[in-house]
Amino acid sequence: MEGSVRATYVVETALPLERAAEVLAGEQSTGTFVRVARETDDLRARFAAQVESVAELPPGGAAALPGTVGDGPMRRARLTLRFPLDNFGPSLPNLLAAVAGNLFELKEFAALKLVDLDLPAPFGSRYGGPRFGVAGTRALMGRPEGAMIGTIVKPSIGLSPPDLASLVTELAEAGVDFIKDDELQGNGPSAPLAERVRAVMPVLERHADRTGVKPMYAFNITDDIDRLEANHDLVVAAGGTCVMVVIPNVGLAGLEYLSRRTQVPIHGHRAGFGAISRSAQVGIGFRAWQQLARLAGADHLHTNGISNKFYESDAEVLDSIAAVRAPLLDLVPTVPVLSSGQWAGLAHATYASVGTADLLVLAGGGIHGHPDGSAAGVASMRAAWDSALRGETVTDALSASPDFRRAVERFGPPR
Amino acid sequence: MEGSVRATYVVETALPLERAAEVLAGEQSTGTFVRVARETDDLRARFAAQVESVAELPPGGAAALPGTVGDGPMRRARLTLRFPLDNFGPSLPNLLAAVAGNLFELKEFAALKLVDLDLPAPFGSRYGGPRFGVAGTRALMGRPEGAMIGTIVKPSIGLSPPDLASLVTELAEAGVDFIKDDELQGNGPSAPLAERVRAVMPVLERHADRTGVKPMYAFNITDDIDRLEANHDLVVAAGGTCVMVVIPNVGLAGLEYLSRRTQVPIHGHRAGFGAISRSAQVGIGFRAWQQLARLAGADHLHTNGISNKFYESDAEVLDSIAAVRAPLLDLVPTVPVLSSGQWAGLAHATYASVGTADLLVLAGGGIHGHPDGSAAGVASMRAAWDSALRGETVTDALSASPDFRRAVERFGPPR
Numbered sequence: 001m002e003g004s005v006r007a008t009y010v011v012e013t014a015l016p017l018e019r020a021a022e023v024l025a026g027e028q029s030t031g032t033f034v035r036v037a038r039e040t041d042d043l044r045a046r047f048a049a050q051v052e053s054v055a056e057l058p059p060g061g062a063a064a065l066p067g068t069v070g071d072g073p074m075r076r077a078r079l080t081l082r083f084p085l086d087n088f089g090p091s092l093p094n095l096l097a098a099v100a101g102n103l104f105e106l107k108e109f110a111a112l113k114l115v116d117l118d119l120p121a122p123f124g125s126r127y128g129g130p131r132f133g134v135a136g137t138r139a140l141m142g143r144p145e146g147a148m149i150g151t152i153v154k155p156s157i158g159l160s161p162p163d164l165a166s167l168v169t170e171l172a173e174a175g176v177d178f179i180k181d182d183e184l185q186g187n188g189p190s191a192p193l194a195e196r197v198r199a200v201m202p203v204l205e206r207h208a209d210r211t212g213v214k215p216m217y218a219f220n221i222t223d224d225i226d227r228l229e230a231n232h233d234l235v236v237a238a239g240g241t242c243v244m245v246v247i248p249n250v251g252l253a254g255l256e257y258l259s260r261r262t263q264v265p266i267h268g269h270r271a272g273f274g275a276i277s278r279s280a281q282v283g284i285g286f287r288a289w290q291q292l293a294r295l296a297g298a299d300h301l302h303t304n305g306i307s308n309k310f311y312e313s314d315a316e317v318l319d320s321i322a323a324v325r326a327p328l329l330d331l332v333p334t335v336p337v338l339s340s341g342q343w344a345g346l347a348h349a350t351y352a353s354v355g356t357a358d359l360l361v362l363a364g365g366g367i368h369g370h371p372d373g374s375a376a377g378v379a380s381m382r383a384a385w386d387s388a389l390r391g392e393t394v395t396d397a398l399s400a401s402p403d404f405r406r407a408v409e410r411f412g413p414p415r
Numbered sequence: 416m417e418g419s420v421r422a423t424y425v426v427e428t429a430l431p432l433e434r435a436a437e438v439l440a441g442e443q444s445t446g447t448f449v450r451v452a453r454e455t456d457d458l459r460a461r462f463a464a465q466v467e468s469v470a471e472l473p474p475g476g477a478a479a480l481p482g483t484v485g486d487g488p489m490r491r492a493r494l495t496l497r498f499p500l501d502n503f504g505p506s507l508p509n510l511l512a513a514v515a516g517n518l519f520e521l522k523e524f525a526a527l528k529l530v531d532l533d534l535p536a537p538f539g540s541r542y543g544g545p546r547f548g549v550a551g552t553r554a555l556m557g558r559p560e561g562a563m564i565g566t567i568v569k570p571s572i573g574l575s576p577p578d579l580a581s582l583v584t585e586l587a588e589a590g591v592d593f594i595k596d597d598e599l600q601g602n603g604p605s606a607p608l609a610e611r612v613r614a615v616m617p618v619l620e621r622h623a624d625r626t627g628v629k630p631m632y633a634f635n636i637t638d639d640i641d642r643l644e645a646n647h648d649l650v651v652a653a654g655g656t657c658v659m660v661v662i663p664n665v666g667l668a669g670l671e672y673l674s675r676r677t678q679v680p681i682h683g684h685r686a687g688f689g690a691i692s693r694s695a696q697v698g699i700g701f702r703a704w705q706q707l708a709r710l711a712g713a714d715h716l717h718t719n720g721i722s723n724k725f726y727e728s729d730a731e732v733l734d735s736i737a738a739v740r741a742p743l744l745d746l747v748p749t750v751p752v753l754s755s756g757q758w759a760g761l762a763h764a765t766y767a768s769v770g771t772a773d774l775l776v777l778a779g780g781g782i783h784g785h786p787d788g789s790a791a792g793v794a795s796m797r798a799a800w801d802s803a804l805r806g807e808t809v810t811d812a813l814s815a816s817p818d819f820r821r822a823v824e825r826f827g828p829p830r
Contacts, residue, residue: 046573061478068726093665094601096664097637098599102687104693184443186506186509188500189501222512226672246508253665272516272519278480281694283690
């Protein structure tokens with residue numbers, strides 16, 4: 001099969017950099033630096049990974065990963081390896097064994113993080129990617145343009161079905177485009193998915209009958225693989241228009257399994273991704289990982305938003321949003337999901353950096369915590385985003401929207 | 416549903432430790448420290464995670480994770496939270512959202528690693544764990560007692576079917592109990608699983624006809640979820656007695672899906688686990704993760720061996736082996752798989768620490784690289800392990816076994 005995969009890493013090592021790159025390429029392809037029987041020149045020529053580039057970087061300053069060997073100063077580099085596609089074919093699980101497998105445990109590396117991937121066309125042919133993406137999501141939620149404004153059920157867990165129904169009634173009336181379960185709300189005995197669907201969907205159907213618009217509700221259907229399809233069917237049978245999975249917890253392979261069966265957009269949550277992403281020294285960066293999640297079918301993908309409560313800087317968040325929006329093979333575009341600490345006052349700054357409203361902006365406190373209630377919270381966000389889209393300044397938006405002005409009283413100055 | 420899950424973390428933070436523990440418990444259960452509408456006292460009492468213990472540890476000395484906030488010195492602690500089982504039920508994917516979800520991204524933590532879990536009985540009822548385990552594996556490979564000695568196909572990738580058949584012939588005649596595909600050998604166009612099965616199984620069947628014993632071959636069937644069952648069936652239809660998956664790449668959920676269908680033991684490879692385990696500051700430690708892998712059905716689970724080429728110290732490896740051998744709910748025992756740098760000279764030291772031969776010991780160089788060939792390599796390992804099991808010293812074993820003495824000439828002094 002023609003083609004190759006490029007994988008880019010940031011590494012630190014006491015080895016000479018070219019030598020470290022060769023160790024990595026060898027370990028992850030023909031498998032050993034000691035030539036064994038039957039390892040012919042022809043075999044190496046066909047299957048060995050090649051070092052494509054090595055660019056030294058300034059020292060990172062962090063302590064070496066546990067177990068690192070080597071004397072002398074550590075050097076840091078960005079290096080790109082090229083793997084023959086023939087080694088694994090366009091299979092995401094088998095790709096990972098090569099580009100993100102045993103290498104993280106190699107003691108020659110004081111740091112080793114997979115930061116980017118460049119995948120050839122056969123991956124796009126084998127994996128369909130998102131079935132709905134931006135356009136499909138907009139059509140289902142009745143929001144043809146402007147930012148898609150959403151919120152999260154709070155408290156995260158423990159609401160009784162009547163309380164959940166009453167909260168959803170309030171949010172639908174407030175005019176949100178989108179509501180989601182918290183990722184902590186799975187399918188436990190205290191609030192089974194079936195009960196939540198029975199509580200929520202009649203509210204949304206009645207709202208749709210009245211207004212012509214059915215807000216999209218992302219039911220968290222995360223569960224064992226054998227339950228995903230039944231969970232999905234339960235949502236769809238009740239008129240639901242979105243299902244959510246926590247991608248690390250069903251696995252990229254579980255997401256892909258669901259995407260081959262889904263009749264509605266898949267909201268891809270990333271809870272747990274921090275386990276592989278937060279360390280600067282080891283794991284997989286978002287630019288690499290988001291490609292896998294999109295190929296595996298995420299219609300919506302969490303990126304965080306600026307000024308969020310998690311560890312990422314605004315620059316990292318904006319890079320994540322840009323990554324999700326960058327074309328990938330021939331896939332339809334995935335919707336970046338901005339969440340955590342979002343409110344009306346971030347709209348202009350976000351739009352100035354991102355340049356699109358093809359975003360799902362989720363606000364918890366920014367909606368529920370508005371001084372005049374959640375309807376005013378939604379109105380403030382809508383006003384701010386629409387203003388930003390018209391090319392106005394924040395000052396223009398504040399002059400025009402009393403709801404935005406009241407939001408500022410509570411949440412402080414806009415960005 | 417009665418019961419609770421205990422999750423133990425090692426954390427670093429600039430917050431007062433009790434306060435940090437409360438932040439973690441709140442974030443991962445009722446979801447926010449700002450009380451929201453409908454968050455009643457009763458709801459909190461039923462669903463909030465509780466801080467069970469906080470034990471301060473000496474400082475770790477590593478730099479804080481990126482994005483950490485807080486002034487003042489960082490303090491380090493081992494803390495245990497207790498989560499009501501009602502929050503998620505006995506569902507591995509939904510458990511993970513609580514114990515290993517967004518928490519890794521919290522900027523209040525300079526380090527946060529999940530190091531242990533204590534799961535209640537309903538997890539054992541819902542998940543069957545290994546279908547074969549130690550006893551089933553021994554029965555299938557015809558090795559009722561003593562260490563199970565195995566090896567790995569090398570070169571990892573690129574062998575033609577005739578070359579693979581010839582290598583397997585040599586290894587079977589050498590007397591190995593077990594042979595496995597490399598994790599890099601998936602189902603790519605250059606060596607499709609079906610071709611490997613066609614090359615390998617006739618050799619093993621003929622060997623079994625002659626000797627009465629069929630060495631176990633772990634075919635790597637890692638692939639998309641929808642292909643796992645067909646891949647498995649292909650192996651079993653040809654008389655194969657083991658399938659291998661790279662657990663991180665099919666996901667714990669994918670492993671569980673396979674375990675409900677498998678007719679042969681599942682060899683659980685851990686390539687890629689380093690992405691979540693190698694950092695001391697973030698991720699999931701082996702003691703916690705191996706419980707999930709066993710529940711999800713791993714009959715064999717890689718632990719590394721002592722004196723290995725990866726980053727883990729002998730103490731860490733021995734702790735991993737002990738963890739896999741510790742009873743877990745009512746599951747049948749999983750076989751620890753010792754690999755990387757293994758040879759005859761490690762048998763006595765390993766047995767002295769581990770106290771069992773219910774192990775699968777994989778040697779590449781330690782078998783293929785023996786000066787008198789792979790049959791002598793296998794004989795040296797068998798002699799050393801049998802000697803250790805009889806309570807003899809290394810010196811006794813060397814006196815009795817010329818193959819072991821020859822191995823020492825090549826690999827240096829035994830441990």
